[in-house]
Amino acid sequence: MRTIGLIGGMSWESSAEYYRIINQETNRRLGGVHSAQCLMWSADFDEIKRLQHEGEWGRLGEEMKAAARRLERGGADFIVLCTNTMHRLADAISSAVNIPLLHIADPTADKIRAAGIERIGLLGTAFTMEHDFYKGRLQQHHGLDVIVPDESDRRIVHEIIYKELVLGIVRQESRQAYREVIARLIERGAQGIILGCTEIMLLVSDEDSAVPLFDTTTIHAVAAVDFALRSE
Incomplete structure (x- = not known):
């Protein structure tokens, strides 16, 4: 089983759904008491929202790259960005790590x-x-x-x-x-x-x-x- 690296918190409401669905689906397939191997870096969405609406995509890109690097160092085998909007920065995230990003x-x-x-x-x-x-x-x-x-x-x-x-x-x-x-x-x-x-x-x-x-x-x-x- 590969370890999933989740960049979440945008918002935590949907990130909680990601965690639930991933673990339920893993258990459905493997049975027993299996669950997913995963790590999550969860951002403070208030800051993310502010930067989005101010058009500060360069700063947001640095935040997302740093999150991806943390997950890679923690042992993630690939990155899942738990938000559609921030896929605007998908290329920047991919360039920052040596593991794949699963594009939504x-x-x-x-x-x-x-x-x-x-x-x-x-x-x-x-x-x-x-x-x-x-x-x-x-x-x-x-x-x-x-x-x-x-x-x-x-x-x-x-x-x-x-x-x-x-x-x-x-x-x-x-x-x-x-x-x-x-x-x-x-x-x-x-x-x-x-x-x-x-x-x-x-x-x-x-x-x-x-x-x-x-x-x-x-x-x-x-x-x-x-x-x-x-x-x-």
């Missing part, structure tokens, strides 16, 4: 392609929906047609993440708002929806959408178990 977009795209879907809607933070680091990888590496909500809907999705979900607040009014955003993406031809922020799975589930939802938290966590248990 790749197993997500594999699931989408396996479902026969080509046009996919993307929900996430404004950084994920508006910048190219995530959409571009899905388009260029996996041939997917990615669409995002319009400006007003992007604002709704982003604010609910940062004002509620990262704090563990789940409101029915916010669930309804997400349902309406999803419905508008479907009207534009989305055949499925990526829950491209690791907290969104706390708010919406399959019953909230007329098309398949792709929960990146679960997909990424299960992919980590796949890699950890893969034969050498």
Whole structure:
């Protein structure tokens, strides 16, 4: 079993889900009282959030590289970054260590392609929906047609993440708002929806959408178990 190195705390709400899913999936496959071999470096999200909104991506990159190095020194065999947004810094993280980074977009795209879907809607933070680091990888590496909500809907999705979900607040009014955003993406031809922020799975589930939802938290966590248990 390989040791999983988790960079978490962004937010701890979703990082707790990663830890739960990884260990439950490991136990499901191996039985008995097996659990995953893993290490986690958990950031203080208040500082991360501030730097994100101030556009200080260089400083954030240094923070993420330092976290990855700590995990490598601790014995991790590969890195799992427990957040979609911070994959903007995936290349910087990979360059800082000699162990692989399991990119969240790749197993997500594999699931989408396996479902026969080509046009996919993307929900996430404004950084994920508006910048190219995530959409571009899905388009260029996996041939997917990615669409995002319009400006007003992007604002709704982003604010609910940062004002509620990262704090563990789940409101029915916010669930309804997400349902309406999803419905508008479907009207534009989305055949499925990526829950491209690791907290969104706390708010919406399959019953909230007329098309398949792709929960990146679960997909990424299960992919980590796949890699950890893969034969050498």
